[in-house]
Amino acid sequence: MGAPRITPEEIVEMHRLYRIHGTYAAVAKKIGRSPSSVSKYVQMRDVPRNIKIAVENLSQQTAR
Secondary structure: OOOOOOOHHHHHHHHHHHHHHOOHHHHHHHHOOOHHHHHHHHHOOOOOHHHHHHHHHHHHHHHO
């Protein structure tokens, strides 16, 4: 069985950590995910639309 699904909250955290650390590998090490997963979600590459919307909404709430 693989790793648990990545939540929108976790994606927001990936973005935050990437702004701080600047590398996918550093973020992956901090949160226990693979650098390729971090890369996918920081770049929002091939991410379903509903996940993109959820992340955008969470990001706006966090910024307040």
